[in-house]
Amino acid sequence: MDQSPPRSPSVTVADVARKAGVSKATAARVLGGYGTVSDRVRDAVTAAARALDYQPNELARSMTTGRSGTIGVVVGDIENPFFSLAMRGITDVARQAGFTVVLINSGEDAEAEKAAIRTLLAKRVDGLIVSPAKESDVGHLREAARAGRPLVLLDRGSEMLDVDMVIADDRHAAEGITRRLIALGHRRIAYLTACDTPDHRFRTPSDINTGSVRRRIQGFLGVCREAGLDGMEDRVHVGAVTPEHTHRIVTGMLQSSQRPTAIIASDSVIGLEVFKVCRALGLSIPDDLSLVSFHDADWTSVTTPPVTVVRQPVYRLGETAAKLLVERLNGNHAEASRVVLQTKVIERASVAEAPV
Known part of the structure; x- marks a missing residue:
């Protein structure tokens, strides 16, 4: 017979507020990262949350702030080292800016990419970084941008979309x-x-x-x-x-x-x-x-x-795409930019004069 103690109910914002001696609304502002409070109140709420092992309800927070704190990324083939390194650039920037990354692999299939975009929008991601599988089929990306989700194209630009893009030369x-x-x-x-x-x-x-x-x-x-x-x-x-x-x-x-x-x-x-x-x-x-x-x-x-x-410049492609997206999420309303990064030939020993 299981003698383990019953699990305690989840700690709520009200519990944290009670322990910190503040109102529930004030605790919600601190825990949700919005609004303004004094340093003393912020420290008290943070200490109470830590003492109670408070775990935020991400869905509730997104409904309150309008932000999920996530970025959606869709790439063609995550097994390709190119995309793996680009993802490192994206996640490094996202983490520093306080965002987590949700990655979906399209397998270079346009229909799979459309399904991925629908899934990410349903999860209320704040913005999207996409390497389009088919640049002539971007209606779903245009609709995502029109819906107010900032969008950056990675490695593959499209003249059909007026959005930020980062490509190599x-x-x-x-x-x-x-x-x-x-x-x-x-x-x-x-x-x-x-x-x-x-x-x-x-x-x-x-x-x-x-x-x-x-x-x-x-x-x-x-x-x-x-x-x-x-x-x-x-x-x-x-x-x-x-x-x-x-x-x-x-x-x-x-x-x-x-x-x-x-x-x-x-x-x-x-x-x-x-x-x-x-x-x-x-x-x-x-x-x-x-x-x-x-x-x-x-x-x-x-x-x-x-x-x-x-x-x-694979890492920089991902890094730059993420920086552009974070800037959009932080209120940048400038015209869409097209960033072109330079490549470099590394001469080794696999090239020689043509055989006679």
């Missing part, structure tokens, strides 16, 4: 690495991305719904045209959505009679799979294949050879 980065490969004699350069099309074939950059990737492909193709390389659209490969898909695509490329001499991986998850397939096929990096990956993931610096990467 992706096109310039792609142009730089493409020029570098062409200068080393590469002509058969492939670009590989997880973005996909209905028939799994790339035709034009407008096929790509993710703005950051679309800008990279535009930079890649633009430099190829400048260099007189025709038909490079056929060397843009889509659909590397899982390691298994990537393995199949890369194996097909590297066993082709028109095998690429260089591959640009659109993220580090894809880059790692390219590296593995090369090893499995007995190909040498960089003697047989040069490899460049977007995102400076930890593994890229410890392989043999270490991999040349485009280092994106």
Whole structure:
């Protein structure tokens, strides 16, 4: 038979007020963080709450203050180290500003993203940070902004929304690495991305719904045209959505009679799979294949050879997005801002002159 003592009822604001010798309204102002009270009263209420082990009722507080103290974040793939590091930047800023973060993973699916936004709005989040899965399908984000929820777009901007956005200079980065490969004699350069099309074939950059990737492909193709390389659209490969898909695509490329001499991986998850397939096929990096990956993931610096990467300011992307959102929540009504952060190519040992 259970002999443990019965649980005591939850401590209420009235209990704290009684112990502190103040009115319930005064205790509520202190505990809810709104209104003004003297330092002496605040100290007395805080001490009483601590002595009674008072736990705030978040729902009741949100109904009183209009604030839940939470920020909702929706990203495409939390398993991707890019989003993990961006989340660190978001949560560090949010915590310092007194907000907690509710994270939902969309799996890069627009319908899942819409459901996530509905869930977060139902939970009364104070604001949203979103990496849109499909930049042409943002009606749900527009409605959230119209409903009075401040919204910041992370890594992926949209010309269809008049909201704050923080992106990296992706096109310039792609142009730089493409020029570098062409200068080393590469002509058969492939670009590989997880973005996909209905028939799994790339035709034009407008096929790509993710703005950051679309800008990279535009930079890649633009430099190829400048260099007189025709038909490079056929060397843009889509659909590397899982390691298994990537393995199949890369194996097909590297066993082709028109095998690429260089591959640009659109993220580090894809880059790692390219590296593995090369090893499995007995190909040498960089003697047989040069490899460049977007995102400076930890593994890229410890392989043999270490991999040349485009280092994106990932932590700063998250940090800046959160700062913009907190400013909005604190009353900033200025025009929407579009912040572009610079990237940097980290030269390692995975790029060499094209094989003869």
